[in-house]
Each structure stands twice: as C-alpha cells, then as structure tokens.
Amino acid sequence: MNNPARNRITLHVDMDSFYSSVEVRERPELKGLPVIVGSDPKVGNGRGVVSTCSYEARELGIHSAMPISRAYKLCPDATYLPVNMELYKEASEKIMNLMRIFADRFQQVSVDEAYLDISNCIEDYESASLLARKIKEEVLRKQGLTCSIGVAPNKILAKIASDFNKPDGLTVVRPDEVEDFLFPLPVSKIPGIGKKTSPVLEEMGIETIGQLATMDVQLLIARFGRTGVVMHQLANGIDHREVREREEVKSISTEDTFEEDIFDPAAIRNVFLDLSEKVHDSLARKRFRFRTVTIKVRFEDFRTYTRAKTLYAATTDKQAIVKTALLLMEEFAGKGRFRLLGVGVSKLEKIDDRQTILNDFF
Template structure:
C-alpha cells in the first residue's frame, strides 16, 4: 500500500542570512559590506559568538557560532552589530504570515525557516516551482529580503535543497531525481551529521551520501545504535515525517556568556538566580509545568557539560528550579573558571486551564 505522504510536495523556505539581512534592510548603507551580528568583539578580546553574518563576511571565513574574537581577527574592518531579537521576531512574524497562506499545512521551525505542505492543491512539480517563485517574489517585494526554497517529495530533501544554492536560490528535487541529486553530496549535507559523526563515517570509508545509502544498515546500528537506522533512511531520501501545523514546545532554557570568567560560588549563585527568573517567567507565560531541570556548564577552556535531574512530580515552582540547578552545579564548583552557565526545563506539560479555574474557585 502506498503512503500518501510520499506523493505530497513539500517546500522548505529558508531566509538568507536572516539577522544580517534585516540589519542591511534597515540600514541600506551597509549593503555590500561584511556585516557580523553577535557579541561585541571588543577589538578581538570580546566573549561570545557570531549569531550570523552577511555573505560578504563569509568570504573572510566567518560563520555562525564562531567565537567573536576569531571573527574579529579574520576581518577587523567588518561592521559588528549587536543582536536585536525584538526586530528579528517582528520581521519573522510578518514573513511567516505572508507565506503561510500558500500552504495546506504550515510548520515554522525557527525564526527564519518553515515547511509548507502544498500537496492538496498542487500535485505536479511545475506548479510547485511556480508557487515557490511566487513566494520568493512576494517576500522580496513586501519585506525587502531574499529567501532560498527547496521543493521536494519530503522534508529532509526539501531542507537539503533549500541550502543547495544560497543565497536567493530555488532548487527542485523531483522523485525520479532523488538519487542523482543526493548520492554525490558529502554526508555532512544530511542535517544532523556533524563533524564528529562525519569523521567516524570517514573511518568507515563513507564520505558521500551514496556511500552511506549503500552501507549495510546493521553496521551503522552497531556503531550508532538506532540513529544508524535513521541516517540510512535519510541517505536514501526517505523521510515519512509530515508537515505539522504546530511544533510542540519541548524545552525552555537560557544561558549567559560572561565578559570575564567567574569562579566565586556567590557569583555563580547570583547567575543561577537571574537565569532561573527568565526561565520561570517564560514557563508561566506559556502556561507549562516541568518535570526535569537541566544545567549547562562551559569552562574557560571550552569544555562543556550538561546535567539533568527529573523531579518526582511536575511542578511550576521557581524555587524547585533553583534548588535543583544549584544541586547539579555542586559537581563543578571549585574545578575551574566558568565562561558560560545555563539553566533549562524539559518534560513540559501544558497546564489545564479548566482545572486551574476549578482549583481557584474551590
């Protein structure tokens, strides 16, 4: 029996260098210049990382998540701007409202990318390509920004396609072209295969997607566990996930990178109190209770650790977060200086508003 999802057409819309593009739109005099959005570089002594950068900056080797000090060394003459998340979210909402109307089902997955299922109204790739061009034109005309779009039989292929010809690209993968398009690509083009996994695969004489697709899946399972099955399916262009209208909130977290490394227990406690306030405020606003508290710790030498503890019952108590976080932190106190600390909550449960009202009444 055929799976209807395989016959549907999926679009992945990905805004081009979103933060920096918005900044250039707001300040046209920056057009054509290397623009870096992120932490203050402080003439090469700053802490933190690059959030995103313009394509002109990428020509110097700068990329997102790079230490801002490294970016400054590569291009000290770039325009360095702070992150203006309020502005980016406003622009994102306008863009998502604009492209949502073109989809039968719509799934926003980040501030600058979304999936569109257009299978009900459009059943051929010529029409889907015309629709993608229409979306690109509308986003450029109404928002003054470019996006890249992938058109394909499923989500994983559409995402790979949208990244294939950036910026301002449009790449179409028809079902009959999946293998010829996908197999020559390096395995790192599959989302989720990072540097460590790529190096392991290279040791297994697996460098291209085609190599991975033709491997004995049992060998992959032996090395990667259940993830090996998923990797093998994706390499063969198989992705049965559907475009979902709403992405479930799975965690709420925040973190802070310090201008100077900290080690004093009192200072650490103060940081956790501040981070917990932010997490709890978001938790309350979104009407969730939590079961698990997590912390993230990064030492001055960039060693990074996470720890988590699950409570016996779901809670909304801010003090439970701070007590658990500080308890988890005991393992690391006195073992070095910290450049980053983070707090989060997971295993979220939506609060039943009706039950809350009954409890308030009685």
Template sequence: MNGPSRSRITMHVDMDSFYSSVEVRERPELRGLPVVVGSDPKGGKGRGVVSTCSYEARKFGIHSAMPISRAYRLCPEAVYLPVNMQLYKETSDRIMKVLRMFADRFQQVSVDEAYLDVGDSIEDYLSATLLARKIKNEVMRRQGLSCSVGVAPNKVIAKIASDMNKPDGLTVVRPEEVRSFLHPLSVSRIPGIGKKTEPLLKEIGIETVGQLAGADVQFLISRFGRYGIVMNQLANGIDLREVKEREEVKSISTEDTFDEDISNPAIIEKVLRELAVKVHTDLEKKRFRFRTVSIRVRFEDFRTYTRARTLHAATNDRESIAKVAIELMEEFMGCGRFRLLGVGVSKLDRIDERQTFLTDF
C-alpha cells in the first residue's frame, strides 16, 4: 500500500448539527429536546425536507434530507423550526474567523465545515492534538457551539476522522495508523461514495475500504471509469489536494457580441436562453445558488444598459435564469437593434459541499 504522500498535518473542523445547535443556543429551553430544522411539517402533510436535526431527534431515525412528512410521523412531538439562514450565516462567519487564526492555510467548504493546514507551525501529532483541543475550546467559548475535529495527513482522512466521534469529537490519525483506521470502515465513509455507488460496489464484493484499497484498479476502471482510480486512491489514504483558499466569487455572467445586429424577438429569446445555459453550467461547476439575475444590453449605436431582478429565495434553477432574463429584456424590445446581449447572476450562495471529491454515480 502507498501511504499518504504529504507530511503536512491537516485538520477538518465540522460543526455538530449546526442549524439545530444554533437554534438551541438561541433558545436554551430547547436543550435536550428533539429539534428539527426544515420545512413546515403541516401536521405530517408538508412536502419539504429536513435541513438538519439535533442528536436527540436522530434517535427517532430522523436525518438530513428526509421528507419532513416522514420526520413528523417518526416524531410528531419534536420541535419543528423554519430555516433561519441569515442567523446561521452570521454565526458561520464568526466561527470561520476563529478557525482562520489557527491555520497556515484555510479552506471553508460549507457553512459549517472547513479544512486547516497547520503544517508550517506544527510538526508532530501531539502538538496538533493540543491545537485541535484549543480550537474546539475557543469555538465553544466564543460561540457556545461544539465542533468535531479530524487530524490527519491529508484532507480525505481528516474529513472521515471528524465524523467518527460526533458530537464534540476529536479523532487523530497518524500516518502509521492510516491503514488500520481506514480499512475496517464501510466504503460509504469515503466522501463521494453514496447511496448509488455503494450498492454497485457491493455487487462486486466490495463493502469495506480495505477491500476497495486492495481491488484491481483496471477492474475498477472497467466498471466506474476514471472514478475507479480515484476511489482506489482514497481507500489507500492517498489525497494530493492541498488546503487552498477559495477565491471569492461575486457574480457569474456571459455575453455575446453579434457579427450582425439583431432585432428579431425569436432570435433574441434564443440567444438569452443559450446564455442562461452557459451561466447555469458555470454555476453548477462552481456549486453556487443565486438570487439576482441581470442582463446587459448594447444597442447598435453603443448605448449600453443593465437591468436586474432579485428573487425571493436563492436557487440554482436554469429556467429561472432564462425566464427572468427574457422578462427583463421586454423593456428594450422594439427600441432598436442590438449588437450585444449578456446574462448574469449575483448574490451567490455556495451550495453545501458534503461530497468534496467524487460525483456520485
């Protein structure tokens, strides 16, 4: 087996049941009760889903992404609360500022989790363990919330480790412990191997990480394509990704300048829809939702205008981009010929990245 290729020490910090924990912090009388954050259950007839729930609620079998109607059937006496994203985002921002103080390199990957590379200042795992405890204590002291931390040679092992002893956990995996830590685990512990891929692996007799680590790579490629290589590497504790700060993306847009000016409404709509597809593709690649849609219009005499509309809630729906762009364009129809049209989105919100490496099959 090839071990992890980096000597740096990586931490993965994951807040415990973040939304519901924030709600309990704000309402101490809820402590110890099953709390479910998500859509209105409407007495068991609601059509939304659970965003997250407290550990007390999980004892009833409730979990994230479960239909809210099923959650209500499992535990009608639970406290059901709506999502308060503004509160969670503000709390997240404060937590991330705390985490940044302890990192040589920092990467936030969702509202409630981040990677820290501490390899410049910390050289051994005893010091890293002490630092992880300090981080946990500081988050609790400043925000009144617990988090779980994984300490390991790279990102994938750290992420798996942070999930091992929740809530309020601390799991340390030294380089010489990688095999004994990973191999007994179910393959579903590897980020990206989900409810679709796991059964396919079981069909070929692979249920544990150790079995996946020892599988013939060419056979995996024949069944899963290039992801067969990636899965095998992760199972062997190999992850070359660095902890890397993400560039802040404020907007995504594209535009088209025409060889000949256009004015035909059907052609204009076709162009706007094509631009919407390009913007949506970029959105999905960068894993964002948007709230504002904008258009840019340049007439044949170079007069240039922009218009925008903000939606009630964030979405990543492609048709919404096209629909709003076409509606915004109505103001300019019949006013002349166009040499350029553009479509963009802004007020972006990053989609929670629970699967950081593979795209599930």
C-alpha cells in the first residue's frame, strides 16, 4: 500500500483525564482517589452526566457521559466536583502555547487534544520519539499534568496510537509497522465507528480493523455508501488530511515556573535567553515576524504582572526579543524573588517564502 502521506511525521497529544487531573493538581490531597467532574449527584438523584473522571474512578466502572446518578451508586464515596471551565481553559492555553513551539504546523482540536506536524524539523522516528518525550516532560514540569502521545505518519494513526497506552503513554507507529499495529485492534478504535456502526460491521463478520481493511470495498459501499470508502481507507492507515491551524496565530509565548524562586540577575538573564530562544524557534518554523514583545512576571507571593513594548518595525531578530525582554524586566529588578517568568511576541506578520528576509532566521 503505497501512501505518500506516510512520509510525514505527525503527533497527536491527548491530555490524560484532563478536567479531573487539573482538579487534582489544584487539590493534591485528592491524588490517588476517585474524582468525578460533572453534575451534582444529589445523593444519587442528579439528572446530569459525568464530564470526566480520574483513572481511579474508571477502575470502578465509571466513565464519561455516564449518568451521574449511576456513578453515585457505583461510588458514593468519590469526590464529586462541578465543571470549572475557566480553570481548564487557562491550563489548556498554557499547554497549547507550550506545544506550539515544537511544531511546524499545529492544530488544536479540543481543550485537551492537539496535532503537531513535525515533518520539516525532525528527520526520523527515533528523533520524533525523543521530541515526544521532551513534550511530555515539559508539560509535566510546567503544568504538573501528564499526557499521552501517538507518533505516526498521519493524523488517524497518531490519534489511535495516543489512546493505545493511556495514561502517560507514548506509542510510536513507523510506516512499516502500520498493519501490525492497526489490524489486531477492534474496529471501534477507529474514531467515528461507535455504538451504531459497530453492530452493523459485526453482522458483516467484521470485528477487527484488519478484517475491515481487507473487506471488499464494494460491499462496504453497498451497506454504508461513501462512508464505506472512508472507513476502508482509515482501516488501511490512509489519511490525507493535513495538520492545519484552526484559527489565526495572534501570539507566541512560553513561560517557566521554577522549583525554587530565583532573584539572581545572572539566573534571570539565562531564563530570558532560554525563553527567547524557544519563542524565536517557533517564529522561524511558522514564518512570522513580530512587533511587540511581552514579559510575564510572577513573584513568590503570586503577584503577577505583564509588560509590553512595541518596536518601530516588525522583525525576526532574536536579539530584539532578548534585549526588549531584559529592558522590560528592569522595572522589577531587586523587588523580590520570582516564581515564574515568561516571554511572548505578538502583532505577528506572515512572511512570504520568497522574501529574502527568511535569511534573518539563521
């Protein structure tokens, strides 16, 4: 099966039990306990559903979309928390900004999922695996959360792979491993094949992805119409969809929270050098220049400030980021210890590939 799309390297990052994991991060005393986020169970009389739950709760048979009354009967002693979307969106934004830095092209598909196309900056799957581990380490270090990552030649394979070894998993599917990975799996592992379609496929004698992949496509068309063609392609690991930004990139930023608060000027300078390097790398990959530099400062007592400066003209100069960030930081020098520092750029302008200004990146 010759498939040019398999020459690409795609990552699918899926946060592990996102809502409940964020809640446990905010309440460390809940670690290791069943936590359920959703509607108020009202002592078993609630009418809503479970939004998500911790893996400890899943081991008790609880799952997303389960009626909250049923969850309460299974585990009345669990901790039940209301959905706090503002908290989850704040965590999501930080995680997505962190991951954007590593990608040639980036597509956020939900509050806790994203695709990264790394084909232009990574040469092989060994390097891709190392990059995926780096992303997992950065998300854990900076946000205190785990994620599972699938590395594969296209989006459908990467998504199935990210779900293969949860939680905190990393699954790599190389082009020559596609059939060995996919074919033994149940057809329900293909996104979109759910409770309605699976029984119909089972009636046709199809239970595994391999059986679907080798089924006469005309029989699938007769039963499902054009959807049968799509299912047959996905079962064979064929997916031509590209990783695409869903909305215009308005800013690029990164930040670092320190295990121990810092105050030494040399240490602060080194942090800004590192953060500026990461932001500049992302600019280079995405072909942007910038006009505004912003810093974020958080003191040990959680007082948080941002400062920004707009340059006279748009540029791609890394030193402009560093110098402007350090200049903005002078306002806070000697005023306390810092638990977090961040750097961002905005007022972005897309660079035409034909422009010689691309040379400024290197």
